[in-house]
Amino acid sequence: MPNILVVEDSPTMRQLISFAMRRVPNSRVIESTDGVDALKKLSNEKIDIILADINMPVMDGLKLVSLIRNNDAFKEIPIIIITTEGAEEDRKRALALGADDYLPKPIQTQQLVKMVKDYLGIKA
Amino acid sequence: MKEEIPILRKAEEFLQIFRKGEEFTKSLLKENERLRFRVAELEEELAQSTNESRIKNYKERIRMLEAEIASMKDRFNEVERENKDFAKRYIEVEEENNNLANLYVASYQLHSTLDYEEVLKIVLEIIINLIGAEVFAILLVDEKNNRLIPVAAEGMDKDSIPEMEIDSGLIGEVVTEGEGYFSDEMVRLKEIDPRNPIVCIPLKIKEHVIGVIAFYSFLIQKTSFSSIDYELFNLLAGHAATAIFSSRLYTQSERKLSTIQGFLELLRDKPGK
Incomplete structure (x- = not known):
């Protein structure tokens, strides 16, 4: 059963992403409101993929990506960034820090579902 | 001399019978020849007629198979068209589904x-x-x-x-x-x-x-x-x-x-x- 960690401060986006992830077979969504909370969840649960926002209180998404990529226990986990920052330089910055993919808001949920399935090796 | 005459008559009679037998045998041989020829002719005719009918049958079968292939091709094209329609419809339904999810979430949150x-x-x-x-x-x-x-x-x-x-x-x-x-x-x-x-x-x-x-x-x-x-x-x-x-x-x-x-x-x- 793949565990999907959704790191997002907006309850609306958290609900929307969790709702979309119902289409990933047998998956379980674990929600986090910021980077610090996400790191706690990572320590307590086996996470298969992370969907993270950039602009969040306490710890932003980019800092979270950087910490995860520098931690041997978590560095292999795929990370997809979902953000309002749509400029090319923001994308490049996130990918350079170690994010695997970058999806600007407003998102097409079918695109996100496909991406997650691809990273988890689930055939459509 | 009187004794010789019946013997000669009998010999003549025998000879005649023999000649008749010879003629009959000859006519039988001729008839046999004619019949053999006829049999050969008929066999050839029969062989020819079988080939023609086979060819006819094969032609008919080919025509039927061609018609079947054409009909299958039509069906295949029809199914492919249907498939494309379904795929298109699936994308539309998925999009609609996503839109409804967005609206549901927005409404729920509000x-x-x-x-x-x-x-x-x-x-x-x-x-x-x-x-x-x-x-x-x-x-x-x-x-x-x-x-x-x-x-x-x-x-x-x-x-x-x-x-x-x-x-x-x-x-x-x-x-x-x-x-x-x-x-x-x-x-x-x-x-x-x-x-x-x-x-x-x-x-x-x-x-x-x-x-x-x-x-x-x-x-x-x-x-x-x-x-x-x-x-x-x-x-x-x-x-x-x-x-x-x-x-x-x-x-x-x-x-x-x-x-x-x-x-x-x-x-x-x-x-x-």
Whole structure:
């Protein structure tokens, strides 16, 4: 059963992403409101993929990506960034820090579902 | 001599019989030859007629198989067309499904609380995350003074937005007409004029306009409006209006209730003192 960690401060986006992830077979969504909370969840649960926002209180998404990529226990986990920052330089910055993919808001949920399935090796 | 004559006669008779036998044998041989020839002829005819009928049969079979292939090709093309239609329909249904999920989430969030400030925050969140707006403001009608008061904004300072007359300008027109305004192009103005949004939608409870959402700029990746955007605009026009209105009333009534309770407690305490 793949565990999907959704790191997002907006309850609306958290609900929307969790709702979309119902289409990933047998998956379980674990929600986090910021980077610090996400790191706690990572320590307590086996996470298969992370969907993270950039602009969040306490710890932003980019800092979270950087910490995860520098931690041997978590560095292999795929990370997809979902953000309002749509400029090319923001994308490049996130990918350079170690994010695997970058999806600007407003998102097409079918695109996100496909991406997650691809990273988890689930055939459509 | 007399004895010789019967012997000769008998010999002659025997010879004749023999000759007849010879003739008969010859005629039998001839007949046999003729019959053999006829048999050979018939066999050849029969062989020829079998080949022709086989060829005829094969030709018929080929014709039938060709017809069958043609019919199967037609069926295959038909199934392929159907497949394409189904694939197209599947994409449409999936898109519709996603749109409905967006609308469900937006509607669910809007009615998840009666706290006025929280409702305003949720409206801002929906607009940022689901529509992709960057700079926008929510203005509510102050019916006592016939003015539009800014109550929340994103991407700009709320205090930089002036109060506006409800019967003048582009925003005033949206309030009086109750119809949304959409500019022809999603222009990104360098300087934002609070009185001239690029999109303005009324917040309506039935036909009563309680305010507007004015959009001044959209995210860089948002280059056009999709059908779901218009659905969300409609949803916001109705559901956000109800949520804002009811939460404002609830918050006001809560405030009034605590004031009245305070007074009652004061009155109760007074006679005892």
